[in-house]
Amino acid sequence: MPTPANSDRWDPLGFGVELDYRTTLHPLGFPLELASNDRRVIEIAAAAFPWSSTVHDAPLTNLKIIVDETGAPGPPPSFRAHGEHLSVAADGRHHGAFRLDQGSGACWVSATTVADARRFRRLYLESVVYQWLSHRFLTPVHAACVERDGRGVLLCGASGSGKSVLALQLARRDWRFVSDDVSYLLRSHPTTLLGRPHRLRLKPGVEDLLPETRDLVAIEDPYDGPVYEPTPLQLDLPTSENCRLAALVFLERGEASDLVPITHAEALERLLPDLPLADPATARAQLATLEAAVASGAHRLLYQTADDASATLAAL
DSSP states (O other), X not given: OOOOSOTTSOOTTOTTOOOOEEEEEOGGGOOEEEEESOHHHHHHHHHHOOOOSOOSOOOOEEEEEEEESSOOOOOOOEEEEETTEEEEEEETTEEEEEXXXXXXXXXXXXXXXXXXXXXXIIIIIIHHHHHHHHHHTEEEESEEEEEETTEEEEEEOSTTXXXXXXXXXXXXXXXXXXXXXXXXXXXXXXXXXXXXXTOOOBOTTOTTTOGGGTTOOOEEETTTXXXXXXXXXXXXXXXXXXXXXXXXXXXXXXXXXXEEEOOHHHHHHHHGGXXXXXXXXXXXXXXXXXXXXXTTOEEEEEESSXXXXXXXXXXX
């Protein structure tokens, strides 16, 4: 364990570890108080959650990360939840316990894990914080998002359907990039969309569709394998952190460009398989949010090229 401030007393649980580094961050516009005994944790978290201020009236979330100077990097952790309790565990030196309802918890990791900033960010910061926020305030949607004039369109489809690529291509055509794979509906206001536009995750193989990615170097993601993680700044993309939902579209390749309306029931049927399971109260709230969202209008988007899609979506 890290050396406690008062090392003269027996401290088998590590109560005496001083968390001297603290900051308040604003992931997706929600307040997060972070404390650690390692300055690098604060620096990595600030880069992971670059939102500049709190914009949602919500209780403060408190996260403590205690770094042990000894130990090798751990494997990717397993996430388990029951009721209001969330557990994250990889091995004896990499684990965490959280109260989802209270927005408070602590996580223990080794210094070698923190030294790999991308891996630490993905496994122990983003995964935990977005799980918390989804439980308390949000409904995640497996969809990319673009917006124009403040009106957002969710680009829905199965993995590999081209959501991320089309979102980036549209951002070259008078649209703004909001999110590439997961977007969030605010449960207290279901037509408000929140995105994570500061970082993208692209699979190798997009080079022919997005020539600007050819000079990128793939990194190894602990869950997805080789990926590119450019920032919108690197790709010179206009971005937006939030917008008002105008419509949902489900991507389908077609010989002609067209928008085909679908029923609310069909849209829900397509969205529900990708909605993560949650405790009963949260699941009911998230279902209600999706029902309100599809009332904005849902369509199948038939298109061949990004130019086709952009012109067709502009009609919305």
